[in-house]
Structure formats: structure tokens, C-alpha cells
Amino acid sequence: MDFTDDVSDLKTLGLDPDDLPDGLVVADETGRVICFNAAAARITASTPAEALGRPVDEALPLEDLKGRRWWTLTDPYGGLAIRSAQPERHLLLPGNREVLVAARYVRQHPAGPLHRLVITLRSTEARxxxxxxxxxxxxxxxxxxxxxxxxxxxxxxxxxxxxxxxxxxxxxxxxxxxxxxxxxxxxxxxxxxxxxxxxxGRLEVRRQRVDIAAAVRRHVEAQTTAGEDPGRFVTLVSPELPDLWADPDKIDQVLGNLLENAVRHGAGTVTIEVTPSPGQGATAGADGMEGTEVTVSDEGPGIPEESMSRVFTRFWRGSKRGGTGLGLYIVKGIVEAHGGTISVSRAPGGGARFRFTLPVGAPAHLA
Known part of the structure; x- marks a missing residue:
């Protein structure tokens, strides 16, 4: 059965049902399947050829968590004519495979007979x-x-x-x-x-003019006051930095976390570099600078290559020396909330090197 006309709205947008990330199953007014996309095939372990043209209750033999047939309970074609949808819920496919199912009832007239039954399927893996x-x-x-x-x-x-x-x-x-x-x-x-x-997505950034060089010096001083050898720190600050408009408390949080990690988990000299980040885009400032780049590196054992991709995820710990493993996840969130980027690599001395770039930004009332 050709179902091209029934999904023409997707085609008009340049989309194919197989491009959708969720499973899509559409049944016509007789209850037979006219659309069964690739995601639905993957989730149900069936093929479109097996499903197309079959009654929807046979193509999708769904049961609720109590073992009752879902189609008998919902009765989309013979039930209430004013019903417009079924909310998403956990259902079971054969073999007790869980799937998240939602349905939309399409009628050509209010309270009229069902014209199309649109079903979406989602795997429970992400949940x-x-x-x-x-x-x-x-x-x-x-x-x-x-x-x-x-x-x-x-x-x-x-x-x-x-x-x-x-x-x-x-x-x-x-x-x-x-x-x-x-x-x-x-x-x-x-x-x-x-x-x-x-x-x-509710992390608020209250922008003010931030003296990033002074902030770095303040955090180094806090480490030396806490007992670290002042000779362990090298601070290199470019004499010409663009104006930086950022949330000072959150920038302090980023600097404090990176410096504390370098001291606790690294070894040898901790080097902090602050330089302008050149830019040519719309975000560049009047002086041609796109933002400020801060690099914190140490001379410790560094981070194994296989762990680089997990550094900014929750619960990642660089060593067994305590901590919740949440700090770098938060640091990344703060930097990205400012429109910046952060990365990790191996420092020239063999240790870890964290580099984050903050755009020039604008005062809060202009942002």
C-alpha cells in the first residue's frame, strides 16, 4: 500500500519519516498500517514490509504492564468520538520489551469517525x-x-x-x-x-565587567594562603585584554575549580595563562578581539587519552583523592552559559591542560 499522500506534509518540509528519531506508525480509517518508519522497525524488531497493510493491533501487539491488551483498553476506532489522544505511557512489546507509546487521533470533523491514528514509539533506554x-x-x-x-x-x-x-x-x-x-x-x-x-537551562548569567587577571591573582593568593608554595604558581597575563563582561561569581567558580584540581590532582608547577582570543565574527569586540582565553596547566601525570572524552561528564574523577566528580561538569555548564567553550588536553610538561574561552559579551542590560 502506498502511503506517500498521507505523509506528504513531511515530504513538503523535505523530511522523510525514516529521518525521524522516534518511531512513527500511522493507521488509516480502517485501522490498517500505512506508515511504519525505520525507527519503529528498530524499536519493534519488525520490518516495514511485515507491518504495512496489516491491522495496527497485529502490527503492534502492545500490552500494558499488567498484561492486558492495550488496543482492547483504548479502542481508538470504536471508543469515545471526542477523544483526541493517548498520553505517553510504558507499554510492552512481545518478549516484555518496554516501549514508550503515545497516540494522536486525527478526525476530519469534531466528534467524527477516526480518519488517521498516529502513534509514536520511543525506546526506554534514554529514560x-x-x-x-x-x-x-x-x-x-x-x-x-x-x-x-x-x-x-x-x-x-x-x-x-x-x-x-x-x-x-x-x-x-x-x-x-x-x-x-x-x-x-x-x-x-x-x-x-x-x-x-x-x-x-535555567542557569542565570549576571554580566558585569570582570577583571580576569585580578581574579586569577586572587585565586593564586588563596592557594598560597592555604599553605601552597608560592613558587609553584606561574601566572602569565597578556598586557592587552579585551573588556570582559561576565558573571564574576561564576567566573570565580570556574577559576577556583580548575586551580584546585591542578593543585590537588596535578604536580609540579601550575601555570595560568590569560590571553586575548582573536576573532573575526560578529562577536568580536571593537578591538578585533573575540574574547579572553584562560589556560590552566600542571606537570602531573595528566589525564589518560581514553578518559579525555569523559572529563566534563558527571561523576568523573581524575584520581581517588575525594570530590564528588561534579565540579568539571558544572564548570563546562557555566562556560557554555556564557557562550564560551572549554577543552582539555595534555600539557607540554605532561600534565593536564584546561583551556576555556569566554566571548567579549555585553553588559546585562545590553545582552
Whole structure:
């Protein structure tokens, strides 16, 4: 049976049903299949030749999760004439293979007989991957929260029960530990909020003029104040940088994460380079510069070649030295929210080299 006329709207747009990422099955007014695209064939393990011309309930022998025949329950051709669709739901194909199915009822007249039944099929693999990712995130968060909260609870309970038995120095030490663990919890919660905003596309960028060179120097100073040898850091800043309009707090987050990773997981000298990024496109500034490029490299063992593609994914850890594995995922989200790019490669000294480029941007009221 030729179904070219029934999908002519797709053809007019230069699309073929086989180009669609989801399975598409269309049945005519008699309930026989007139369209069965390549994705539907892949999902159902059938062929278009086997499906075309057959009754739709035979071409798609669907059951609900209780083993009941879906077509008997929904009765698209003999059921309510005012029904226009079936929402997406989990159904089963033969062999208990799960599939996500939605249906649209096309009528030539309101409450008239069914003219076309349009069914979309989607594999559950993507949803299952998403569910596994969420489960892994929950497990990671629970694990990371348990240690500091246990510490906070233990020290506060001890202080409340035996306050008079401790010296001032002992009290201070325990309170400093509680304070540090509370900071860990706060940081983890901030990471979770960032991930939620990145995944939902709601990460807000509040642009201000940012002195990127001063920001780099501030983060290096924070590392040396925390006990790192000042001689371990080399900062190279170009004397002429374009004006950078970005979210200062989020740029601090990016710099802090990359520098902390270089110190914690790398070795030897940590080099931070800040240079203009030349551009010829519409995003280039008045001085011909498209943006600012920042490179952070170390002389440690580097990142294995096979891991390069996973560095910016959730839960990737460069070593076993703690961390949630969420930092670089957030860094990438922040850079891309600014319209920039970030990459990782092997540094000349053998370590890891992270490079991100931020476009010139514009003040928030002009963006």
C-alpha cells in the first residue's frame, strides 16, 4: 500500500519519516498500517514490509504492564468520538520489551469517525539512563553528606554534653571542624543547585565587567594562603585584554575549580595563562578581539587519552583523592552559559591542560 499522500506534509518540509528519531506508525480509517518508519522497525524488531497493510493491533501487539491488551483498553476506532489522544505511557512489546507509546487521533470533523491514528514509539533506554544518572547522583550526594553531617552531629553532641570538661583550645578545634564540615555541606548543596539549573537551562548569567587577571591573582593568593608554595604558581597575563563582561561569581567558580584540581590532582608547577582570543565574527569586540582565553596547566601525570572524552561528564574523577566528580561538569555548564567553550588536553610538561574561552559579551542590560 502506498502511503506517500498521507505523509506528504513531511515530504513538503523535505523530511522523510525514516529521518525521524522516534518511531512513527500511522493507521488509516480502517485501522490498517500505512506508515511504519525505520525507527519503529528498530524499536519493534519488525520490518516495514511485515507491518504495512496489516491491522495496527497485529502490527503492534502492545500490552500494558499488567498484561492486558492495550488496543482492547483504548479502542481508538470504536471508543469515545471526542477523544483526541493517548498520553505517553510504558507499554510492552512481545518478549516484555518496554516501549514508550503515545497516540494522536486525527478526525476530519469534531466528534467524527477516526480518519488517521498516529502513534509514536520511543525506546526506554534514554529514560533508563537518565534514571540511573539520577540514582547515582542521589547515592553520591548521600555519601558526601554523611561524613560531614556525622562529624557535625558528633562534635556538637560532645560539646553540649561535656562543655565544661574541655579547654578553650579543644573547644576551638572542635568548632573549627564543625565550621569546615558545614562549609562542605554548603558547597555540595550549591553544586546540586547548579546542576539542576544547568540541566534545566535555567542557569542565570549576571554580566558585569570582570577583571580576569585580578581574579586569577586572587585565586593564586588563596592557594598560597592555604599553605601552597608560592613558587609553584606561574601566572602569565597578556598586557592587552579585551573588556570582559561576565558573571564574576561564576567566573570565580570556574577559576577556583580548575586551580584546585591542578593543585590537588596535578604536580609540579601550575601555570595560568590569560590571553586575548582573536576573532573575526560578529562577536568580536571593537578591538578585533573575540574574547579572553584562560589556560590552566600542571606537570602531573595528566589525564589518560581514553578518559579525555569523559572529563566534563558527571561523576568523573581524575584520581581517588575525594570530590564528588561534579565540579568539571558544572564548570563546562557555566562556560557554555556564557557562550564560551572549554577543552582539555595534555600539557607540554605532561600534565593536564584546561583551556576555556569566554566571548567579549555585553553588559546585562545590553545582552
Amino acid at each position: 533508563l539512563r537518565n534514571e540511573r544518572s539520577h540514582a547515582e547522583l542521589i547515592a553520591t550526594v548521600a555519601h558526601e553528606l554523611r561524613s560531614p553531617l556525622t562529624s557535625v552531629k558528633g562534635f556538637t553532641a560532645t560539646l553540649l554534653a561535656k562543655w565544661e570538661r574541655f579547654t578553650d583550645d579543644q573547644k576551638r578545634l572542635m568548632l573549627e571542624t564543625v565550621h569546615a564540615d558545614a562549609n562542605r555541606v554548603t558547597r555540595l548543596i550549591a553544586e546540586l543547585l547548579d546542576i539542576s539549573r544547568i540541566d534545566s
